[in-house]
Amino acid sequence: xxxxPDVLAQLRANPDLQPGRAIRDSAVVxxxxxDGQVDHTTGLYMLRESVRPWxxxxxxxxxxxxxxxxxxxxxxxxxxxxxxxRIDLDDTGFNVDGVPGIRWRALPVASKPAPYSPNRDSPVxxxxxxLVIEDKVTGKTALYAPGLSAVDERVWRAMxxxxxxxxxxxFWTDDEMIRLGISSKRARDIGHLAQTGPGGMLEWxxxxxxxxxxxxxxxxxxxxxxxxxxxxxxELARRGIEVARDGMExxx
Amino acid sequence: xxxxPDVLAQLRANPDLQPGRAIRDSAVVxxxxxDGQVDHTTGLYMLRESVRPWxxxxxxxxxxxxxxxxxxxxxxxxxxxxxxxRIDLDDTGFNVDGVPGIRWRALPVASKPAPYSPNRDSPVxxxxxxLVIEDKVTGKTALYAPGLSAVDERVWRAMxxxxxxxxxxxFWTDDEMIRLGISSKRARDIGHLAQTGPGGMLEWxxxxxxxxxxxxxxxxxxxxxxxxxxxxxxELARRGIEVARDGMExxx
Numbered sequence: 001x002x003x004x005p006d007v008l009a010q011l012r013a014n015p016d017l018q019p020g021r022a023i024r025d026s027a028v029v030x031x032x033x034x035d036g037q038v039d040h041t042t043g044l045y046m047l048r049e050s051v052r053p054w055x056x057x058x059x060x061x062x063x064x065x066x067x068x069x070x071x072x073x074x075x076x077x078x079x080x081x082x083x084x085x086r087i088d089l090d091d092t093g094f095n096v097d098g099v100p101g102i103r104w105r106a107l108p109v110a111s112k113p114a115p116y117s118p119n120r121d122s123p124v125x126x127x128x129x130x131l132v133i134e135d136k137v138t139g140k141t142a143l144y145a146p147g148l149s150a151v152d153e154r155v156w157r158a159m160x161x162x163x164x165x166x167x168x169x170x171f172w173t174d175d176e177m178i179r180l181g182i183s184s185k186r187a188r189d190i191g192h193l194a195q196t197g198p199g200g201m202l203e204w205x206x207x208x209x210x211x212x213x214x215x216x217x218x219x220x221x222x223x224x225x226x227x228x229x230x231x232x233x234x235e236l237a238r239r240g241i242e243v244a245r246d247g248m249e250x251x252x
Numbered sequence: 253x254x255x256x257p258d259v260l261a262q263l264r265a266n267p268d269l270q271p272g273r274a275i276r277d278s279a280v281v282x283x284x285x286x287d288g289q290v291d292h293t294t295g296l297y298m299l300r301e302s303v304r305p306w307x308x309x310x311x312x313x314x315x316x317x318x319x320x321x322x323x324x325x326x327x328x329x330x331x332x333x334x335x336x337x338r339i340d341l342d343d344t345g346f347n348v349d350g351v352p353g354i355r356w357r358a359l360p361v362a363s364k365p366a367p368y369s370p371n372r373d374s375p376v377x378x379x380x381x382x383l384v385i386e387d388k389v390t391g392k393t394a395l396y397a398p399g400l401s402a403v404d405e406r407v408w409r410a411m412x413x414x415x416x417x418x419x420x421x422x423f424w425t426d427d428e429m430i431r432l433g434i435s436s437k438r439a440r441d442i443g444h445l446a447q448t449g450p451g452g453m454l455e456w457x458x459x460x461x462x463x464x465x466x467x468x469x470x471x472x473x474x475x476x477x478x479x480x481x482x483x484x485x486x487e488l489a490r491r492g493i494e495v496a497r498d499g500m501e502x503x504x
Contacts, residue, residue, distance in 0.1 A: 038331075048290065075322045078367035181275065
């Protein structure tokens with residue numbers, strides 16, 4: 001899911017991602033995008049030497065961002081090419097070729113399209129997604145939601161029924177970047193719900209069943225939870241909430 | 253020079269590049285581009301959180317590539333912004349603010365503009381550059397030329413007068429990628445002069461004074477010189493030619 005600027009380091013660090021069956025091989029069979037943001041798409045440039053066009057799953061909104069505002073998909077056409085697959089916003093879900101046994105479902109979420117998005121100032125459903133990833137045999141689901149500025153009814157239902165939630169852990173406090181003097185923007189201004197404060201992510205996670213695995217992802221480098229010796233890290237541990245780390249493996 | 257997709261790893265690995273004088277600080281004061289290729293510009297996305305607009309030096313050709321074909325400079329405008337500085341093709345040279353004591357001179361070279369360049373099928377002078385970097389006090393120069401499909405008279409003069417040449421080491425043989433079955437393109441088709449073969453880079457380097465430091469850069473992962481135990485590596489050693497490595501420091 002998504003193509004991080006760190007994708008080359010991820011491929012190097014994870015032998016499962018490079019089975020080496022052929023020259024220039026990788027285990028990546030498709031790319032599913034939750035939006036058209038830089039941090040989710042810059043890795044596409046590093047994947048340009050693929051021997052076949054990449055199947056890239058995205059909504060029409062993200063496709064517009066990535067062909068108009070920041071046309072990385074247009075650039076890829078000069079290299080490996082793009083086999084674009086549309087993510088529809090109806091509730092039927094989709095299957096990704098090469099990923100058997102898994103059903104995907106897209107939930108439009110309240111967040112923010114990329115700054116260069118044609119929709120930046122008037123967001124529409126589909127600018128940002130959460131993904132429900134379901135094991136078709138067991139019916140167990142994981143919810144992946146790196147950007148969430150609010151937990152709406154549909155997202156909340158998906159969180160409640162998931163065996164594992166991987167949710168927006170960008171900021172600890174809404175004014176974190178302002179207090180550090182590096183930005184004039186609040187978490188909510190750029191599409192993220194902070195962990196603390198009234199209605200913050202911790203309150204939502206506390207209301208989930210205790211059996212639900214709760215993992216914060218997409219953590220900004222200003223967030224004190226990255227310091228494992230911080231009081232904030234200790235508070236997460238008390239609440240049974242984990243912080244994602246590179247190479248983490250999740251078994252449901 | 254240039255902004256590699258590996259720029260974040262470069263910043264992490266080199267303490268000199270992160271003096272840490274302030275939050276989000278780096279020692280990078282400007283970016284000088286030799287062309288508008290993906291491998292020289294993708295790092296710009298990772299530098300987007302700069303607290304000030306980046307001074308970006310490039311020719312009009314590269315500027316067109318990076319605002320039309322692959323508008324990374326347009327994308328940066330939504331983040332830190334760009335303070336574009338024009339590299340002219342006259343021979344007067346330029347100074348980069350924040351890099352005292354150094355004079356830069358741009359040499360147009362025969363290579364290839366990016367695939368998405370408006371000039372791809374009819375290259376013009378300025379699509380690709382070599383850079384002559386001169387210590388104003390000692391007069392010593394280094395020549396930096398990551399893409400060279402031919403050594404013309406002007407480049408040859410710059411090579412002869414340089415204390416150190418850092419030149420296109422992309423391919424060992426012209427048909428290297430064809431023989432590996434990963435591309436139908438020869439080195440010359442994508443703007444690179446192979447090391448071997450008649451008129452190859454090794455012949456040029458052999459004709460330089462023995463005191464000249466000779467370093468191959470921009471080495472493709474198909475090039476056998478990356479294997480330090482290869483016969484090709486041994487041949488370079490015999491000829492007094494070095495292979496660049498990450499973190500290499502060059503004193504003239």
